[in-house]
Amino acid sequence: MLKSKTYFVRQKPDRSLECNKFGYKCFRLHTGSGLQRIWFRRRTLALVLLVCLVLCMSIRLSTNNQPASMLYQRWFENLRHLSANKSPTETRQIERDIENDKRFPKILRTARQRVFDVNCAAVLRGDLKEIKRGRTIMDKDGFVRGGNISDISYIKLTKDCDKFKENRDYRNYILSATEKEFPVAYSILLYKEVEQAERLMRALYTPRNLFCLHVDMDAPPEVHQAAQGIADCFPNVFVVSRKEYMVYAGFTRLQADINCMQDLMQRNKDWKYFINLPSQQFPIKTNREIVQILRTYNGANDIEGLTGNSRLDHRFKFRYVYKRVAKDQIKPKIYKTNNQRADPPANVTMVKGSAYGVFSRAFVEWMLQSKTARELLDWMRDVYSPDEFYWATLQYNQNLGTPGSHYSGKPDNKPWLAVHAAWGGVDPCKGKYVRDVCVFGLGDLSALVQKRHLFVNKFYLDYQPRALECLEEWLHNRTAEPAHQPVNLTYYRQLHFINTDRVS
Numbered sequence: 001m002l003k004s005k006t007y008f009v010r011q012k013p014d015r016s017l018e019c020n021k022f023g024y025k026c027f028r029l030h031t032g033s034g035l036q037r038i039w040f041r042r043r044t045l046a047l048v049l050l051v052c053l054v055l056c057m058s059i060r061l062s063t064n065n066q067p068a069s070m071l072y073q074r075w076f077e078n079l080r081h082l083s084a085n086k087s088p089t090e091t092r093q094i095e096r097d098i099e100n101d102k103r104f105p106k107i108l109r110t111a112r113q114r115v116f117d118v119n120c121a122a123v124l125r126g127d128l129k130e131i132k133r134g135r136t137i138m139d140k141d142g143f144v145r146g147g148n149i150s151d152i153s154y155i156k157l158t159k160d161c162d163k164f165k166e167n168r169d170y171r172n173y174i175l176s177a178t179e180k181e182f183p184v185a186y187s188i189l190l191y192k193e194v195e196q197a198e199r200l201m202r203a204l205y206t207p208r209n210l211f212c213l214h215v216d217m218d219a220p221p222e223v224h225q226a227a228q229g230i231a232d233c234f235p236n237v238f239v240v241s242r243k244e245y246m247v248y249a250g251f252t253r254l255q256a257d258i259n260c261m262q263d264l265m266q267r268n269k270d271w272k273y274f275i276n277l278p279s280q281q282f283p284i285k286t287n288r289e290i291v292q293i294l295r296t297y298n299g300a301n302d303i304e305g306l307t308g309n310s311r312l313d314h315r316f317k318f319r320y321v322y323k324r325v326a327k328d329q330i331k332p333k334i335y336k337t338n339n340q341r342a343d344p345p346a347n348v349t350m351v352k353g354s355a356y357g358v359f360s361r362a363f364v365e366w367m368l369q370s371k372t373a374r375e376l377l378d379w380m381r382d383v384y385s386p387d388e389f390y391w392a393t394l395q396y397n398q399n400l401g402t403p404g405s406h407y408s409g410k411p412d413n414k415p416w417l418a419v420h421a422a423w424g425g426v427d428p429c430k431g432k433y434v435r436d437v438c439v440f441g442l443g444d445l446s447a448l449v450q451k452r453h454l455f456v457n458k459f460y461l462d463y464q465p466r467a468l469e470c471l472e473e474w475l476h477n478r479t480a481e482p483a484h485q486p487v488n489l490t491y492y493r494q495l496h497f498i499n500t501d502r503v504s
């Protein structure tokens with residue numbers, strides 16, 4: 001039999017029997033067969049409890065009420081997300097990385113100046129003097145744009161992913177719970193100038209969004225390698241599994257997006273919307289705002305629709321063929337023949353639109369599986385610019401049972417908010433027109449940021465690069481301030497094409 005032992009908090013065993021008299025309290029604790037007696041001083045106990053209470057309260061207050069702490073809360077949410085579904089070994093590595101400040105910055109994203117020779121804030125306010133000054137700076141000899149990273153440099157830079165992410169500012173973005181629950185999948189089309197595609201991706205980058213990079217099969221080897229290098233640095237960025245050989249206005253342009261859609265579908269079940277982009281577009285909404293707007297769409301697609309004369313019937317009534325006319329012509333071109341084509345399958349009515357749009361996941365899933373959609377795709381092979389017919393035709397032939405198609409009015413009357421482009425003879429352009437589309441300059445920015453659209457088209461890195469850089473600075477500032485002016489959703493809520501059914 002074990003003998004019961006008596007323990008004393010104070011080394012005064014002789015007072016054990018008079019504990020209450022001297023202000024000590026006696027406790028009897030049962031541990032196994034032994035009886036333990038622990039002494040506490042009442043005042044010490046009260047003090048410890050009080051200190052504990054004050055500490056706990058202050059921690060609670062600071063995490064619940066202060067915006068700065070909310071940032072950290074989101075930061076930790078993000079952290080938890082990273083370790084979800086990971087093996088214990090991987091989780092330990094993540095924890096080590098976080099401790100060593102490898103995975104997350106100690107410094108949170110802050111609004112800051114990125115362009116120093118031009119006052120972007122003034123340019124965005126439409127300050128004509130500053131715009132003029134900026135243009136003079138860009139015209140000067142020896143002007144160097146921000147970034148200016150060659151395709152070859154990307155191959156080198158992405159060899160050290162940690163450094164690449166640090167230097168290119170990918171790290172310090174804090175994801176809100178809403179964004180975390182609503183990932184968006186993108187395809188980005190590129191055939192040269194990796195930098196522009198990368199800057200576009202960076203503007204939309206969150207650890208939850210998915211990016212499929214489609215590099216033209218015909219692009220120089222360094223472009224393929226650079227894109228692969230970037231993809232290898234992020235678990236949520238990849239190069240398309242089947243690259244297409246691009247021909248201007250050809251079928252492969254459409255096939256490229258479908259290849260990305262297929263890959264994205266297999267990648268995960270999380271993403272809610274798909275948006276296809278060429279490298280020359282840029283967002284005018286933050287990821288958070290894009291998510292808020294897409295949530296308002298509630299499963300509806302945003303696809304342009306044009307009928308009547310805008311439909312350009314000759315593009316699908318006649319057969320178009322690929323030809324190399326000149327011997328030194330590298331890529332074939334598309335030429336019209338006089339062969340009339342049969343009507344499209346399934347008695348669909350042709351509708352023209354844009355190659356670009358906002359597509360719900362249900363739409364993508366349906367398009368990839370539907371027999372009619374496949375037949376129509378096949379029929380599109382010798383159409384001129386089939387990407388400008390396929391999405392629109394699927395969307396506005398509601399009898400096909402197209403998911404995300406909730407609008408039955410005249411397609412032309414429906415606002416289309418995926419991307420704003422300024423067309424020659426219609427929209428103002430302070431930059432220059434190339435093939436009838438405005439390449440934006442500094443003077444366009446103040447009007448652009450007022451638009452309801454998600455993206456604007458287009459920018460060239462070698463034409464007024466400060467325009468794109470100022471837009472980057474503006475957008476970056478807006479992602480840095482969690483309390484920034486939220487997007488006014490009233491406009492989006494009253495749109496006729498959105499899905500107004502409540503999600504149960």
Ligand SMILES: *[C@@H]1O[C@H](CO)[C@@H](O)[C@H](O)[C@H]1NC(C)=O
Nearest residue numbers: 111112113120121473474477
């Ligand atoms: C971005 O924020 C910085 C720091 O507050 C400010 O100096 C700059 O003017 C802002 N840029 C724009 C375009 O608003």
Ligand SMILES: *[C@@H]1O[C@H](CO)[C@@H](O)[C@H](O)[C@H]1NC(C)=O
Nearest residue numbers: 142143144145146148461462
């Ligand atoms: C890009 O950098 C190179 C040197 O690395 C320079 O010669 C060139 O002028 C720069 N181009 C632009 C547009 O800034």
Ligand SMILES: *[C@@H]1O[C@H](CO)[C@@H](O)[C@H](O)[C@H]1NC(C)=O
Nearest residue numbers: 345346347348349350397399
């Ligand atoms: C084809 O569509 C037209 C109207 O778009 C309709 O009048 C006609 O009945 C349809 N034909 C068939 C076979 O479904």
Ligand SMILES: *[C@@H]1O[C@H](CO)[C@@H](O)[C@H](O)[C@H]1NC(C)=O
Nearest residue numbers: 487488489490491492493494
């Ligand atoms: C939001 O937009 C609606 C119309 O689109 C307008 O009536 C309303 O005043 C705006 N609200 C704010 C706070 O700007």
